Amino acid sequence: MNTPAKLGAYALGLAVIFGGALGAGTAVGSTETPPAANGHQAHTPPPPNQTADAHATHAQPAPSQAATAASIPGGLQVSQNGYTLTPETTTITPGEPTDFRFTVTGPDGRPVTGYQTLHDKKLHFIVVSRDLGGFQHLHPEPAGEGVWSVKLTLPEAGAYRAFADFAPEGGTGLTLGADLHAGGAYKPKALPAANRTSTVDGYTVELDGALTPGASSKLTLKVSKDGHPVTDLQPYLGAYGHLVALRAGDLAYLHVHPDGEPGDGKTPSGPEITFYAEVPSRGDYRLFLDFQHEGAVRTAAFTARAGELPTPATTSSPTPTATPTAPASHGDHNH
Template structure:
């Protein structure tokens, strides 16, 4: 690996743009799942990128989430487009309506008015945080990004306006400093994080719903007392390598429904909007702490997964409140 290059915020912004080309092609053998049918769901959208179209949540393919800064009459106004790598900075943004006014009323979903995801273009660094909102509609949260380069910020929210739909808007963020690109971690069926081991079974299929099952253990023993986090025993986000299309996947079942056990298994249903390589981030809570396990998977291919565990890089400590730096990867 060549020595890191000193880059300015402007160069970091360029990294955000050209990082897409870097991310595409990093995917290798798939982790789980058979090839997708030749004919895709009618909601799938073709894309000029090699990785194809994107989607947000649900059991059917939808249009790509997080690829647009404006959608449905709402715009993500990122007031802090640049930060310095390794330095704690206040990330500030506003959601504006079609008239340019700051939105100050939101529906609560998964216990929060807004979920903020920050991911590096190489999908190595990941943060899931919950900022605080001021009375004027300005959201803010301190973050510390470990590496220079291009990042994508995703705001997942639903306005309180009657009939409003859930939206995921995205904007580019640049972190200046010594930049050295990282390779996308290889596909694997096991991830380790903070002394826990998480195994994934099932897989993503292009244009068709499929089940993802994740099993949490620690010290070789199954974890059977997971705690609710954001209204569930697990929270899963999938980002497509290349354009970072956002797929927010909801779990099957919820705490207190009389049929969903608190571990060791967590089940999700997801639809990949296209074939390609995805990075999956699972947040789960145990003994009062939130942990994040990350996986690289392929959708629409047939090679069996490898069995060697993949260590999840350690990140900053976090909690479920607005002053968290996030779950770092």
Template sequence: MNTGLKITAFTAAVAATFGTAYGVGKGVGPVTDRTPAAQHHEEAAQHDEEEGAGHGEGTAPGGLQISERGYTLDLRTPRIEAARRDTLRFAVVEDSTGRGVTAYEKEHDKELHLIVASRDLTTYRHLHPTRAADGTWSTPVELPEAGGYRVFADFRPEGAKEGLTLGADLAVAGESEPRELPAPSTTAKVDGYDVTLKGGLKTGTGGDLTLNVAKNGRPVTDLQPYLGAYGHLVALRSGDLAYLHVHPNGEPGDGRTKAGPGVSFMATVPSAGAYRLFLDFKHEGKVRTAAFTVHAGGGGHAEKDGGGHAEKGGGGHAEKSDGHQH
């Protein structure tokens, strides 16, 4: 079953099972897929298969499968309530044994990175769960609005040659209202910071992206290391939420990488279309997230427009993206 069909089946099953229970005490509507572009997923996925696209190595993008290469993401909390703090539990199960994986290689200072994003890409959380002895992971989470979400587990099992990203659907109960993908822009504001994007995305080959951080009109030159770098960038494709974990150029302490204002990355995207970029950066002891919408052109050409609007909430526009719960 392709991902587009799985999304539809999942939503229908949830609605049939829970019905008006989603609105207990609130009188609200059912969970819905809030992404108008979701219908284009099948075509995008087919394009990837035909072109052999992926991370520039002929592999499919991450996060589209719940099971891959002998591992399955077992999301044990498939639904939560909007605007309510809850605990998300899951395990990475080794298919051959049926047991949760308990040994990982650390990447970017962590055994596993958990990303939660709404299907309309207006809400984003980068979480750092804790692992129990039996391989069960858990983390507190609070998501502001109802709708369809995608959970991504980014990890590398001990002894594996490369990392793996698995994805599963999460339903958030409450009143839901569809939103359009934020419009492209080369600047984002978050919690008093201005982040400017230079460069673009290219299909089939690496494209340079540089994100410059400023505060009160002055370049920030004392960014703090976060997950082994001065910036951490995740890209999600609009429609199917194909996951691209982009690595920075250089690292703190290497003698050549400066602590701002610019953080540079090399990114390759699997297809033309719209992508949402989420930059995590740390300054004055706090991690913040700047979000951008970027359009990648076909044939190896990058669009000049970069991305978007910081998310809504506290600190001006930071609530929905500044969700670093540890």
């Protein structure tokens, strides 16, 4: 797999699931509280006609652990909903192929052995450098008793983030993350400047669309080679393209899947691949597109900035005839 200048996927008519995982579709810059967009339950405000007392009852209790977890983007936690990512080692010699092994333990404390097959695989494994300059999309194999094994090479010294993207049998999709380290002198590189065009192995990929925090954003990526549109993209893991988005800074993870799928009678095999992605906040993101052509998978990388939050709809209200009372506080929730 090609290593572009980024990454902290992957394998969308679909809406993207932030932080979640493949089955539901799973990608910061600001520190504001992000909305839930990872396929888990979102916090829903009471209906407008609910009484003030009922609303107050809703707002007062401290949020449950489940509600708190649902608002956290994917990949930021090593443990979520009772599932924990446990690498056998987190230190790897740079430049040397390593048989990297890990387990996912379930709520009962035992290694998980039952996984749903999503996009042709039971588990997707993404490894990125902390400065988002390197990206690998790998597919481990079961090694028995709940252990996963994958050949992993960290090309140079530095800090890395590994993401396990999966859905346990009977459960919802999750993305868990763990830090990895390759010893030696390390100097983080600056995030590549925002770009609309990426070149890889003679291919040119153009990005059209913009990221809007808290709203579904249409992204279209157009693939060409030697100046000619590529109209015979090959299916890779059940799609013509896979997109992973990572937020600069904390590497919050968003896995996006394309609109349509091969063989559905309406989705062309290029040159355009369309995705719908929802990012949780303003800031810079690194996007990685995997696509397959002529039997080889290649990765195009982009830096994109999410702009302003969408303006909420407003409705006019009658002029009050008496001094208005201050509205009841609803905490710091963003709905």
